[in-house]
Amino acid sequence: MALEDLLALAVFAFVTSITPGPSNFMLLTSGANFGFVRTLPQVLGITIGFKALLLGVGLGLGGLLTAYPVLHVMLKIGGAAYLLYLAWRIGMSRAIGSAPDGDGMDGAAAGRPLTFLESAIFQWVNPKAWVVAVTVMALYTNEASPFLSVLLIAVAFAIVNLPSVSTWAWLGVSLRGFLADPVRLKWFNIAMGLALAATLWPLIA
Secondary structure, three states, rough: HHHHHHHHHHHOOOOOOOOOOOHHHHHOOOOOHHHHHHHHHHHHHHHHHHHHHHHHHHHHHHHHHOOHHHHHHHHHHHHHHHHHHHHHHHOOOOOOOOOOOOOOOOOOOOOHHHHOHHHHHHHHOOOOHHHHHHHHHHHHHHOHHHHHHHHHHHHHHHHHHHHHHHHHHHHHHOOOOOOHHHHHHHHHHHHHHHHHHHHHHHOOO
């Protein structure tokens, strides 16, 4: 892959990783409610889960869904249902969880952050993740060396994605002082739940 193509790929990876989406909204909410340390497994799950999705699409999964549209429909329905469940779970959260981050904010845990495995699996039903994976593979894979180009794409996203999504978790952590007020926290979580549900609109449209 030429240097200019690698630079373009890095910019594409950064823009798609840093912009709002289901995973980033969840990281913002988790950082605000649970602190960074408890959110770290979610950060890693998103990063590694998306890399697995990229490799799957690049190695032929996208073609399988095209050949069997019913699988695509089932994936959409399952993804929408799980995303709405997560939106409800976020919206109903009412207390800042205990934080081993050293920020001194202890409280009754309202649920828990997503685990590494839950976050990784969520990427496979995340509408934005699928759009990004299919688009980047269509734009940047090289027919002359398809396997190598797929690996390069996955590595590029791994390098860019981790610090990008971590930014959202840290942004949530920075809001913890403001959200120590239970009323503010309540409406923040409701707003984040609604924002997460709203990310379904492109899938529905």
